[in-house]
Each structure stands twice: as structure tokens, then as C-alpha cells.
Amino acid sequence: MYEFTDDCLTGNKQIDDEHRMLFQIINEAVALSSEKDADNVIIMKSTLAKLRDYAATHFAHEEEYMEKTSDPELARQRMEHASFVKKVDEMRGADIDESNAQEAVKDMLSYLIKWLYTHILSSDMMIGKLESLKNESTDVCEGSKEDSKDGGMFAFTDRFRTGIEFVDDEHRKLFEIMAEANELIKADFLHDKYDKIMHILEELEEYTRHHFADEEEYMEQIGYPELEAQKRAHAAFVERLVEIDFNDIEAMDNNQQEYLTELMDFLVGWLTNHILKADMKIGEYVKR
Numbered sequence: 001m002y003e004f005t006d007d008c009l010t011g012n013k014q015i016d017d018e019h020r021m022l023f024q025i026i027n028e029a030v031a032l033s034s035e036k037d038a039d040n041v042i043i044m045k046s047t048l049a050k051l052r053d054y055a056a057t058h059f060a061h062e063e064e065y066m067e068k069t070s071d072p073e074l075a076r077q078r079m080e081h082a083s084f085v086k087k088v089d090e091m092r093g094a095d096i097d098e099s100n101a102q103e104a105v106k107d108m109l110s111y112l113i114k115w116l117y118t119h120i121l122s123s124d125m126m127i128g129k130l131e132s133l134k135n136e137s138t139d140v141c142e143g144s145k146e147d148s149k150d151g152g153m154f155a156f157t158d159r160f161r162t163g164i165e166f167v168d169d170e171h172r173k174l175f176e177i178m179a180e181a182n183e184l185i186k187a188d189f190l191h192d193k194y195d196k197i198m199h200i201l202e203e204l205e206e207y208t209r210h211h212f213a214d215e216e217e218y219m220e221q222i223g224y225p226e227l228e229a230q231k232r233a234h235a236a237f238v239e240r241l242v243e244i245d246f247n248d249i250e251a252m253d254n255n256q257q258e259y260l261t262e263l264m265d266f267l268v269g270w271l272t273n274h275i276l277k278a279d280m281k282i283g284e285y286v287k288r
């Protein structure tokens with residue numbers, strides 16, 4: 001069974017309820033296929049049919065909401081949703097060999113659940129959050145004019161402190177790398193600007209991996225109960241970084257800057273949300 005745990009909650013009730021339902025469809029299939037004499041071919045067909053229908057309805061709701069709120073991620077989400085539906089359709093069309101139907105069901109279910117976890121944790125988690133995170137960061141900085149110097153979302157302020165020194169240091173470094181990328185993106189007439197940005201994005205991916213590995217090792221050492229949820233979130237974010245297509249960005253003419261600005265807003269927004277919601281709890285656990 002795949003538990004729909006709190007780390008998957010986006011805070012939007014309808015979206016969360018629908019995600020829970022998607023998990024339920026998959027879990028029903030897990031239960032059915034573990035029964036003796038299970039007809040795995042039928043389980044597979046009916047699960048895919050149910051999921052296809054429900055996912056299409058859910059994606060439409062999500063996209064409608066994002067459209068209403070002018071969410072900058074809408075285009076990307078649309079693409080991800082469409083590619084998932086396409087994949088499910090392909091699976092539905094494929095012939096299933098009766099003799100290894102059990103294997104096929106297993107593969108199908110693990111693909112579906114992995115896609116869901118990754119998509120929810122990397123993309124859906126940020127639906128409706130970016131604007132308020134932007135506003136919060138300007139509020140926080142208001143007192144200290146030093147920090148607010150254009151730092152905005154990219155400023156590492158005290159509210160991010162978990163109290164675990166190496167974690168805070170590594171988070172600060174992540175913010176620094178992202179701020180550097182952000183500044184370059186905004187800079188006009190810079191020689192080799194594009195190459196420099198790509199270079200920093202590579203550095204960001206590398207340092208993110210390094211940080212997540214450190215954090216996970218630490219959580220393991222202290223027996224932190226939410227390690228698995230943290231690992232899932234980290235993996236989802238790394239996947240998002242890996243997916244950044246440098247060739248695609250290079251080929252953009254007019255909207256390269258806009259694309260990169262939105263990308264950086266999203267990345268720093270995701271990290272902010274993750275630190276405040278998840279990493280803070282590691283610090284609280286240690287203090288207890």
C-alpha cells in the first residue's frame with residue numbers, strides 16, 4: 001500500500017482530495033493483485049481505465065484553477081499532464097502477455113505511483129503558493145533594509161534557520177547560488193551571459209544533490225521519523241533540476257529571460273517552502 005501522507009498535501013482541499021483518490025485507485029489495484037487467483041490482466045485494464053478517467057478530470061480541475069490564478073507554471077503542468085495521459089493510453093493499448101501479467105501489473109503500479117509522487121511533490125506542491133511566498137519575503141525584509149536590497153525571495157533570512165548549523169550553512173549556500181543565477185538573468189548586455197547561467201544551474205544541481213545527501217545522512221543518524229518523506233521530496237526536486245533542458249533554453253529567442261526568471265522563482269519558491277515546512281521540523285525534532 002502507498003500511503004497518502006501529509007508531505008503530499010498541497011493545502012488546496014479539492015486538489016488534495018483528488019490526489020488522495022488517485023492513490024486510492026492505485027491501492028485498490030495493489031490489494032486486488034495480491035489476492036490468490038487474481039486476474040491480473042483484468043486488474044490492469046480496469047485500473048488503467050479508471051485512472052485515465054479520473055486523472056483527466058483532475059488535471060482539468062487543476063489547470064482551470066491555475067488559469068484562474070494566472071499561475072506561471074500552467075504551461076509546464078499542462079505538458080506533464082498530457083504526457084502522463086499519453087503514457088497511460090499507451091499502456092492501455094499494449095498487449096499483455098497472460099503468462100507474466102503479474103510482473104506487468106507490478107511494473108505498471110510502480111510507474112504510476114512514482115509519477116504521482118514526483119509530480120505532486122515537485123510541481124503540484126507549488127500551486128497557488130508562489131505569490132504568497134513572494135509577498136512574505138518582502139514583508140520579512142521590510143525591517144532590515146540591508147537584506148531587502150533586491151534580495152527578495154533570494155535572500156537567506158533568519159526565518160530559514162533550522163538551528164542545525166551545517167543544514168543552515170548549506171541552505172544559505174543554495175540561496176547564494178540561486179541569487180547569483182537570478183542576478184545574471186536580470187543583467188543586460190553581459191558577455192557570455194547564457195553560458196554563465198548554464199554553468200550556475202549546473203552548480204546548483206550539483207550542490208543540491210550534495211546537500212540532500214548530507215541532510216539525509218544526518219536524518220538517518222538521528223533516527224528521524226520522516227526520513228522517507230524527505231527523501232521523496234528531495235528526489236522529486238532533483239528530477240525537476242535534471243529536466244531543465246539547456247538546448248531548449250538556448251533555442252529560445254524572445255522569451256529566454258522570462259522563462260529563466262520564472263524558473264528561478266519556482267526553484268527558490270520550492271526550496272523556501274520545503275525548508276519552512278519540512279526541514280524546520282528536523283530542527284524541532286532535534287531540540288525535543
Ligand SMILES: [Fe+2]
Nearest residue numbers: 062077123124
Ligand atoms: Fe498537476
Ligand SMILES: [Fe+2]
Nearest residue numbers: 171215275279
Ligand atoms: Fe534542506
Ligand SMILES: [Fe+2]
Nearest residue numbers: 215230278279
Ligand atoms: Fe530537506
